[in-house]
Amino acid sequence: MSDLPEESLKNALLNLKCHFTWTVDMEAVADIDNIEDGLHHQIAFLPSIPRHRLHNLLSYTNYLKGDNEEAIRQLQEAEQHLQGTQSVDIKRAVTYSNYAWLYYHLNQFSNAQSYLERVEAIYNNYDSSPEHDILLTEIYGERAWALLTFYGKNCERAKEWFEKALELDPHNPELNSGYATVMYRLENQDNRFYANNNCECLELLKRAVTLNENDSVIKALLALKYHYLGRGEEGETIMEEALRQTPDSPDLIRHAAKFYRREGKIDYAITILKKALEKTPTSCHLHYEIGLCYEQKMNMFVSLATSHFEKVLQYKKRFVDAYIHLAKMYVKQNQFKKAEDTFQKGLNLENLTCEDKQEIHYHYAVFKQYQCGSESEAISHYKEVLMIPNKTSVRSKSKNKLEQLAKRRQDSSDATGFGLLGFIHQQEGEISQAIDYYERALELDPDNEEYMSALHYMRLNE
Numbered sequence: 001m002s003d004l005p006e007e008s009l010k011n012a013l014l015n016l017k018c019h020f021t022w023t024v025d026m027e028a029v030a031d032i033d034n035i036e037d038g039l040h041h042q043i044a045f046l047p048s049i050p051r052h053r054l055h056n057l058l059s060y061t062n063y064l065k066g067d068n069e070e071a072i073r074q075l076q077e078a079e080q081h082l083q084g085t086q087s088v089d090i091k092r093a094v095t096y097s098n099y100a101w102l103y104y105h106l107n108q109f110s111n112a113q114s115y116l117e118r119v120e121a122i123y124n125n126y127d128s129s130p131e132h133d134i135l136l137t138e139i140y141g142e143r144a145w146a147l148l149t150f151y152g153k154n155c156e157r158a159k160e161w162f163e164k165a166l167e168l169d170p171h172n173p174e175l176n177s178g179y180a181t182v183m184y185r186l187e188n189q190d191n192r193f194y195a196n197n198n199c200e201c202l203e204l205l206k207r208a209v210t211l212n213e214n215d216s217v218i219k220a221l222l223a224l225k226y227h228y229l230g231r232g233e234e235g236e237t238i239m240e241e242a243l244r245q246t247p248d249s250p251d252l253i254r255h256a257a258k259f260y261r262r263e264g265k266i267d268y269a270i271t272i273l274k275k276a277l278e279k280t281p282t283s284c285h286l287h288y289e290i291g292l293c294y295e296q297k298m299n300m301f302v303s304l305a306t307s308h309f310e311k312v313l314q315y316k317k318r319f320v321d322a323y324i325h326l327a328k329m330y331v332k333q334n335q336f337k338k339a340e341d342t343f344q345k346g347l348n349l350e351n352l353t354c355e356d357k358q359e360i361h362y363h364y365a366v367f368k369q370y371q372c373g374s375e376s377e378a379i380s381h382y383k384e385v386l387m388i389p390n391k392t393s394v395r396s397k398s399k400n401k402l403e404q405l406a407k408r409r410q411d412s413s414d415a416t417g418f419g420l421l422g423f424i425h426q427q428e429g430e431i432s433q434a435i436d437y438y439e440r441a442l443e444l445d446p447d448n449e450e451y452m453s454a455l456h457y458m459r460l461n462e
Contacts, residue, residue, distance in 0.1 A: 003113060009104065009109055009116070013100055013112070016119055017139045020101035021096075022146055031284075034284050038285075039061065040058070041250045043247045044248035046217065046246055048212070050151060052079075053076040053257060055074045055075065055080075056098060058074040058145070059102070063102060064298045074105075091335075093139065100113075101117040102349050103115065106349040136168055137169045137172070140162075140165035141165040144158045144162040144179075145229070155182045159179070176211050177208045177211075177212050179208075193230075199229055216249065217249070217255065219242035220255035220256055220259070221255065223236065223259055224255060225259065226238070226260075227259055227262055227263060251285075252287075253276040256272060257269040257286075257289045258292075261289070270290060273412055274290070303333075312326075313326065323342055323345060323360065328347060347361070355392055358390065358394050358398075359386055361381045362381070365377075368381065383423060399424060402420050404422070405417075415442070416450070418438070418440075419450070421437075422441065422451070434454070434458060435459070438451045442455070
């Protein structure tokens with residue numbers, strides 16, 4: 001065949017079925033570097049996944065990143081893994097199509113046309129053959145896996161193509177695993193966002209496990225599904241089996257860690273995550289899971305701490321530090337009403353020492369400033385601390401807090417900043433500086449009774 005004009009070549013390429021024509025929108029793709037890392041991890045740790053598929057996907061990620069030479073190399077890897085497989089031509093159709101597009105983008109139009117002709121020959125050879133459905137199954141399946149890989153949480157399109165492929169080959173192990181994975185994700189999204197309790201994918205997962213004993217990740221998803229259904233013991237048996245198969249796979253470990261975390265075995269989840277991170281330290285999924293583990297562990301400790309502080313106050317009503325720490329535990333659990341009530345009980349205790357008064361007023365001020373967003377109330381209680389002359393650490397902290405708030409308010413139109421600085425110097429016994437700041441505050445707010453009273457008192461006692 002003579003060389004096609006460039007425009008005709010491109011039009012012919014658009015008819016090919018491959019990653020370049022499956023409309024992967026770069027903006028819709030999740031983090032491309034994480035996708036690439038995940039594919040390399042699957043190559044390294046999950047031997048059950050067909051290598052030609054993973055290298056085709058890697059080829060396309062490299063194209064998206066602008067590295068066409070590495071994309072070609074990945075296709076060469078895909079070809080090597082197809083040597084000696086059954087229906088080689090059928091499985092090469094997608095790979096050859098990707099070759100054609102890559103050479104087109106490299107402006108190597110003769111090579112692009114050469115691969116185009118090879119693909120068209122495969123299409124023509126199987127068009128009226130009994131194996132035509134096998135070719136379609138391969139193409140539909142690869143499209144489904146590509147959509148599942150690149151679109152992450154948006155699984156609807158992948159679901160459609162897995163269904164098309166399964167209509168032609170309902171007992172295919174890989175397709176059943178892919179379809180069960182898609183349905184598991186969709187069901188989880190639905191249950192999470194709409195508080196449903198769907199469990200339709202359970203039978204799909206069980207079927208996939210039966211058809212593909214070597215797929216450790218699909219076993220992990222089945223184990224998680226059993227957990228969600230309150231059948232954790234059954235799930236743990238399956239998860240243990242999966243971990244024996246591919247103990248170093250990051251894909252498996254993140255699902256296993258999630259399972260053990262949700263089963264309350266947080267320390268074990270952290271142990272396997274740390275081991276996996278030694279081999280794949282850049283895995284965002286593993287770091288996310290270990291973060292969740294520590295968060296849950298912290299929440300468990302917070303809950304236990306809360307319970308014990310509550311018991312302290314049952315047995316000893318006059319224990320200022322216990323009120324402060326209990327209030328802080330409530331804050332950590334976003335129980336602000338309980339925190340407020342606890343602080344109020346502490347503030348209203350009788351016969352407190354000066355130090356205890358400073359402590360509780362200071363921590364209540366911090367609560368008001370940062371959790372309640374009320375700077376005016378915070379200022380009031382920082383002032384209460386400063387009016388007690390004992391030179392404690394919380395008094396110094398309160399002074400610093402007031403100085404920071406004063407500086408933020410100290411502009412040409414706001415008297416509050418100058419008034420706060422006057423108050424601070426007054427409590428520190430620095431009377432001349434205090435008078436100076438109060439006078440500047442009164443220039444901006446001449447009717448302020450607090451400033452006038454403070455000035456009157458200090459002038460009488462000069």
